[in-house]
Amino acid sequence: MSGLPAFLGITFSWLFIGAVVPFLIPKANTNRGLIQTCVVIAAFCGWMFWLIVFLAQLNPLIGPELNNHTLHIMIQQWGRRDG
């Protein structure tokens, strides 16, 4: 399983919000420009914030250190997987 589908899925969702939604706002609205700006900035902030956390975990250099009781319960609860 690769992280690519997740990356594309979320990136395109934010892209939709940031690049398509602004055009869907009715032209009659007096605050159209303002709403568009807000939506674009919001999409960028949301995407960037998600991306940072996503990329930070992409290639971990260290692994989590766990207490063996915690680990034992985790293995029981979440199950084993061999890759």
Next chain:
Amino acid sequence: MGSLFRSEAMTLCQLFLQSEAAYACVSELGELGLVQFRDLNPDVNIFQRKFVNEVRRCEEMERKLRFVYKEIERASIPMVDTGDIPDAPPPREMIDLESTFEQLENEMKEINSNQEALNKNFLELTELKFILRKTQTFFDEVENNQITADQPNNDDQQALLAEEGKTIQAAKRLSFVTGVIQRESLPGFERLLWRACRGNVFLRTAEIETPLEDPRTGDSIIKCVFIIFFQGEQLRLRIKKICEGFKATLYPCPENAAERREMAIGVMTRIEDLQVVLNQTKEHRNTVLGAAAKNINPWIIKVKKIKGIYHALNMFNLDVTHKCLIAECWCAVDDLDRIHQALKRGSEKSGSTVPSILNRMETKESPPTYNITNKFTNGFQNIVDAYGVADYQEVNPAPFAIVTFPFLFGVMFGDSGHGTLMFLFGLYLVLKEKSIAKIKGGEMVDTVFGGRYIILLMGICAIYTGTIYNDWFSRSLNIFGSQWYFSNVTLSDEFVRTHSDIQLNPKTAFHNQTPYPVGLDPIWQLAVNKLTFTNSFKMKMSVILGIFQMSFGVVLSLLNHLYFKRTVNIYCEFIPEVIFLGCIFGYMIGLIFFKWLAFTCYSEFQPSILLAMIDMFLNFGATIPKDSLLYAGQGVLQPILVALAVVAVPWMLLVKPLYLRREHQKAMAAKGSTVRYDTTSETAPIVKSEEPPEGVEHNEQKEEPEEEEEFDFGEIFVHQAIHTIEYCLGCISNTASYLRLWALSLAHAELSEVLWVMVLKIGFSTNGYAGFVVTWFMFGGWAALTIAILLIMEGLSAFLHALRLHWVEFQNKFYDGQGMPFQPFSFVRIMKAEEE
């Protein structure tokens, strides 16, 4: 771009109002609230203005209304507040209002004085009644004592009483006075009496159980009845003086019982009569006040409006012919039509035949800043205005802050649980805004209520950032399934049992490029080394977000330069600024992203970005050792970037002042010699309205000298040097400043975790039925602390830090904030100001 990005285009207008129509026109403009009048007689004392008389009359009316208002409040009669606001009455109605108020006030005063007299009378009678009743018991005691006096008695006092009683009965040589005194002054009174009369008096007191009413203030006071027995005329005088000093009231009390009884009966009947009269007075007073209560609110509004109109008229100039008032005002270009219409309505109302005229004027003055906000954007505009009102038509940071402000707040406050609570609170305020708006709850409530949409957005952002941090009340949700796996080979049950702390190896427990899809992997929540990981990414995140926001600020400065056609600034400020920021800080975040993508646990070396950045400057041009090489061309690219950044500094510093000097010298050469404008002539202001007004000319003359700016190279250079230093040092310190995003988010996460572990977990880990009870109480404590510390305290601190990041780090890249706010003449504003 739409509204709010730049303030409205404003224009200076001149108004010619017919004297008879001026009042009605200004009244219409006040209802409209779209023009800001300029004071055309700034040098004229307030007391010398044309309509000072009317303003005084209004103040007098206000005073009367305040008096009546207080009386109504004191009588606790409900005031009718229908909420509809009457128009300003025509000037002739002012006289009617005045006479109404005059009459009302006189009537009230008369009723009050009558009532006071009656109350005083009533108080005296009541006191007398109590004296008769209380002293009766003293006399009774005396008589009884007399009977027992023959028997030997050790009690001194009783003996004395008995003796005195005897004397009263027998020789009547002992005299007495009775009176009433306030309870508080009784001890002092007693002491002084004893000392002054050398112990030759005998005082008995009794408290009046029912509190009496002070006729003047209406307060209830507790008084005591006293009776003083003494001998001799000298003592009487002395006692009387002491009584006067202590404000005790003396009442005559007959000496024999029959007279006393008679008097008591007389007093009772008088009290009853008086009671009837008092009730009637009160009723009359209430009817008068009740009638006033129905109209008091519209009256107050009317008077305020009249006063506002005359204040505005005082700012106008009188025309030569006295037929016409001249006003100057600022207004938005888009509103001109509505203002025209209002003037037309005003003229029609007053029946004036000549229409009012509105002329646009040219001016060199900078107009006031007018941002049209709605209830949603208002809170954000207030945040910006609290720092400084934008210059006229400068880029307004408010529309961008609508998103970035709650977002940065969310980064620091990232917890979905707390975010949900905040969101619900904001939602409650927004949904109930109509009913909450009516509550007058003081400054604190108004502030919170004014920021309800900010709170709502902050809640939404905190929910989102909390989802990414994977924090729900400091616990993580495992929605997508942790991407770390436990293989049978490396993490056999045996292995787990025999080792205490086990660190998972990314090579055997994680597939690269398969991170948890949304947010932080829940496994970190339970990891011992959670902070090592979160600190590392939160620190980088803060820097990345900070540099993006600062770059955005620099781009906005470009919009300002383009709009105001300051081409020099683009080449001499904007471009070097971008180069400086991009070559150092842009490069740094580039490295951060690059390292995330390119380096894995399989990489041979894992060079540090921090060291790379330091070496970039300290070991300029040196070859980079293999173990700290991030990418192939690093040794070549980095010196180029440093060189560019270094070149950008003198570019920013020197080019603009030198260029401006050359331009100036060119212009001088072209002109030959400068023509100095004579500023000394025509500075005399228009003092009196009788003088022929020359408002238009006068203003032109005032403004023109501003055109001719003296070229001062030194000043420009110093200014530019400050700007350069501020920008270059600012880039460094502001980037560091953005680390507060990391610090506050860390503090928030840790606090909420501590609260969970120290409080709620105790409940969960108690066994048996006790656990049920303990959990119950622990939940209460946890919930209370969560709201008090995490939501309110932490929320405030995150809010303040978000505020700072916007005011300082973001806005100093493009925002001047030296403008004047547009303050239109508006009845709504006048009334709001009065309320506060």
